[in-house]
Amino acid sequence: MPESGKKTYKLHAPAAAARHFAIDYAAELNPQQLEAVQAGEGATLVIAGAGTGKTRVLTYRVAWLIENGVPPEEILLLTFSRKAAQEMMRRAAGLLDDRCQRVQGGTFHGYANRMLRRYGNVLGIGPNFTILDRGDLEDAIQFVRNKLGFGEAEKRFPKKGTLAAIFSRSVNTGLPYRKVLDEEYPQYLELEEEIQKVAEAVAEYKKARGLLDYDDLLLRLRDLVTRDEKTADFIGRGHRYLMVDEMQDTNRLQMDILRALARPHGNILAVGDDFQSIYSFRGAEIRNMMDFSDAFPGARVVKVEENYRSSRPILDFTNRIIESAPEKYEKKLFSSIEHAQKPVLLSPASEMHQSAFVCQRVLELREEGVPLERMAVLFRTGFHSNDLELALTRARIPFRKFGGFKFIETSHVKDVFAHLRIVVNPFDAISWNRVLLLIQGVGPAAANRLVEAIVEKRQGAAALRDASLAKKKYAGDLRALADFTEKAGGEHRSASEAMEAALKYAEPILKEHYDDWRKRRDDLQSLAVVSERYEKLGDFLADMTLDPPGEDLVEEDGGDKEDEFLTLSTIHSAKGLEWQTVFVLSLVEGYLPSAQSLGSDKQIDEERRLFYVAATRAERNLYLLAPHLDPPARFWGNPDFQAGHGPSRFLREIREVEDCTEIWNLEEDP
Ligand code: ATP
Numbered sequence: 076m077p078e079s080g081k082k083t084y085k086l087h088a089p090a091a092a093a094r095h096f097a098i099d100y101a102a103e104l105n106p107q108q109l110e111a112v113q114a115g116e117g118a119t120l121v122i123a124g125a126g127t128g129k130t131r132v133l134t135y136r137v138a139w140l141i142e143n144g145v146p147p148e149e150i151l152l153l154t155f156s157r158k159a160a161q162e163m164m165r166r167a168a169g170l171l172d173d174r175c176q177r178v179q180g181g182t183f184h185g186y187a188n189r190m191l192r193r194y195g196n197v198l199g200i201g202p203n204f205t206i207l208d209r210g211d212l213e214d215a216i217q218f219v220r221n222k223l224g225f226g227e228a229e230k231r232f233p234k235k236g237t238l239a240a241i242f243s244r245s246v247n248t249g250l251p252y253r254k255v256l257d258e259e260y261p262q263y264l265e266l267e268e269e270i271q272k273v274a275e276a277v278a279e280y281k282k283a284r285g286l287l288d289y290d291d292l293l294l295r296l297r298d299l300v301t302r303d304e305k306t307a308d309f310i311g312r313g314h315r316y317l318m319v320d321e322m323q324d325t326n327r328l329q330m331d332i333l334r335a336l337a338r339p340h341g342n343i344l345a346v347g348d349d350f351q352s353i354y355s356f357r358g359a360e361i362r363n364m365m366d367f368s369d370a371f372p373g374a375r376v377v378k379v380e381e382n383y384r385s386s387r388p389i390l391d392f393t394n395r396i397i398e399s400a401p402e403k404y405e406k407k408l409f410s411s412i413e414h415a416q417k418p419v420l421l422s423p424a425s426e427m428h429q430s431a432f433v434c435q436r437v438l439e440l441r442e443e444g445v446p447l448e449r450m451a452v453l454f455r456t457g458f459h460s461n462d463l464e465l466a467l468t469r470a471r472i473p474f475r476k477f478g479g480f481k482f483i484e485t486s487h488v489k490d491v492f493a494h495l496r497i498v499v500n501p502f503d504a505i506s507w508n509r510v511l512l513l514i515q516g517v518g519p520a521a522a523n524r525l526v527e528a529i530v531e532k533r534q535g536a537a538a539l540r541d542a543s544l545a546k547k548k549y550a551g552d553l554r555a556l557a558d559f560t561e562k563a564g565g566e567h568r569s570a571s572e573a574m575e576a577a578l579k580y581a582e583p584i585l586k587e588h589y590d591d592w593r594k595r596r597d598d599l600q601s602l603a604v605v606s607e608r609y610e611k612l613g614d615f616l617a618d619m620t621l622d623p624p625g626e627d628l629v630e631e632d633g634g635d636k637e638d639e640f641l642t643l644s645t646i647h648s649a650k651g652l653e654w655q656t657v658f659v660l661s662l663v664e665g666y667l668p669s670a671q672s673l674g675s676d677k678q679i680d681e682e683r684r685l686f687y688v689a690a691t692r693a694e695r696n697l698y699l700l701a702p703h704l705d706p707p708a709r710f711w712g713n714p715d716f717q718a719g720h721g722p723s724r725f726l727r728e729i730r731e732v733e734d735c736t737e738i739w740n741l742e743e744d745p
């Protein structure tokens with residue numbers, strides 16, 4: 076009490092520009108995160124380890140900008156994989172309100188698709204182009220190669236799949252063919268000129284028919300934003316706030332696109348973790364992160380070391396995975412999450428035992444209160460979960476599978492899509508070819524002649540009714556096909572109406588071609604359900620090609636229709652996600668690391684990063700399974716395969732593994 080005996084009451088200065096935010100940013104973010112979220116204009120890079128809140132920074136930044144009056148449409152969020160894009164958009168929408176749903180975003184490919192449909196005419200690309208998946212592209216390459224005479228006779232000429240890989244590598248890395256061949260396919264070095272010729276002819280072929288493959292999407296988007304300054308400026312200004320998740324997996328092409336988009340305003344926030352770079356096979360460049368400040372001068376770099384996802388014992392384990400990497404990384408993450416359970420290490424006697432363990436443990440954890448959604452089973456390659464899928468089905472545990480097996484690439488789905496594509500783009504020669512070959516009596520020669528009339532001579536479906544065909548025994552079938560395209564293509568047809576027409580038309584064809592057509596018809600019915608979400612057939616097709624819905628459609632339902640499901644996923648598709656409990660399957664030489672990677676140190680390093688990505692998805696429980704498995708049969712003769720294939724080297728190289736894990740022995744009930 077002051078001397079006078081009077082109490083002093085202090086008035087605060089009027090709250091500085093009293094803004095009321097729905098979110099208490101300072102309370103929900105640590106100081107480094109807050110700095111990145113509230114950064115003003117300019118470039119910022121957050122470079123930090125797994126689970127340190129990089130994606131959280133992006134989503135809070137979205138909310139912060141919107142609360143400060145930035146129109147949501149001006150925010151563009153980009154990332155590499157579809158799952159990561161969905162996660163990012165979901166979290167942003169959950170934070171604030173509906174306004175977040177108007178934020179632009181998705182994968183680079185999805186964004187490219189939208190931009191090219193809207194502005195592609197600047198480059199001479201019509202809005203109805205068809206997207207080629209890998210299989211379609213290989214067919215086109217085969218066709219062109221044969222036409223050029225580099226076909227069967229020249230035994231040493233690369234196969235269509237190899238050619239596709241060479242082209243793609245060159246596009247994604249920006250390296251000339253000579254360099255790609257020198258590094259990866261030295262046996263074809265002397266064919267550089269011919270390969271170049273095929274590449275040019277394929278490009279011509281695609282251009283003439285309005286076809287774009289996945290790489291073209293990025294390539295043409297880059298053209299769009301770098302060639303014509305006015306367009307680039309217009310597009311760039313539309314995205315005043317540019318954000319990128321998983322920056323470590325961007326390639327040179329994507330970097331060019333980002334640089335061009337940011338040029339009008341210089342606003343870019345990118346986040347990434349060099350130790351989670353797992354897409355070098357698609358040309359990803361960690362350098363894009365290291366050189367960020369060169370690309371965006373004056374960039375702030377923010378680092379975070381606290382992990383908010385995983386408990387201490389899990390983090391202790393994952394830190395040790397990094398230790399084994401040859402490059403010395405300075406990052407050492409810490410966590411304040413107390414939880415006694417160490418990662419559990421098991422060596423089941425067989426794949427069957429591995430599956431039985433997962434099923435039993437999943438059910439127990441669910442009894443203990445962990446919902447199925449909070450658990451995931453991760454593996455290196457799609458087929459590694461085949462046995463488990465059967466076991467889960469038998470145990471009536473509902474699950475969804477992500478990555479790996481692509482429903483969209485099964486032939487009956489491709490058949491139906493080909494029918495829909497000719498409706499949208501009547502000059503799509505590849506789809507016409509596929510559709511025509513399905514008709515009984517139509518062989519490759521007849522199909523070629525018809526495609527020529529329809530596409531090259533621009534007669535469209537009318538060519539199917541040509542009088543010269545009247546005597547053919549399949550004349551009636553061709554007329555039915557023409558009827559179908561007209562019916563499905565009517566001006567006001569919705570996607571689902573077109574789909575219905577296609578299924579009706581194609582059903583007898585499926586019956587004829589597939590013994591198990593009933594099962595396939597069920598698949599297609601579920602696809603029809605998806606189509607109901609779309610107004611335009613073109614949008615439906617584009618989404619299906621970019622975002623294969625396989626996961627939803629191959630869902631094995633354990634009987635009752637429950638919303639709850641267990642996640643099965645390849646590690647690649649699990650990037651950026653998190654679960655309370657994670658099982659990592661088949662930590663065995665030849666599986667993880669995969670057999671293909673055994674010969675190369677660089678690839679082994681990438682496989683180790685994959686293991687790191689898998690283990691860092693876990694919040695509280697991590698089960699590491701190293702069953703006794705036979706090596707994949709086709710690698711039996713591989714000299715890279717050490718005699719003692721067995722538990723993965725990534726487990727063996729962990730420092731004092733018995734210290735940081737708990738080892739469980741599996742015993743069978745007699
Ligand atoms: P990854 O490298 O795996 O993509 P990340 O760095 O993107 O991880 P996030 O997924 O954003 O990390 O965050 C991991 C988890 O930690 C999330 O559940 C997130 O909500 C939580 N988290 C992050 N930062 C904080 C924080 N400051 N306070 C509380 N929770 C946080």
Ligand code: MG
Pocket residue numbers: 129130131320651
């Ligand atoms: Mg993330």
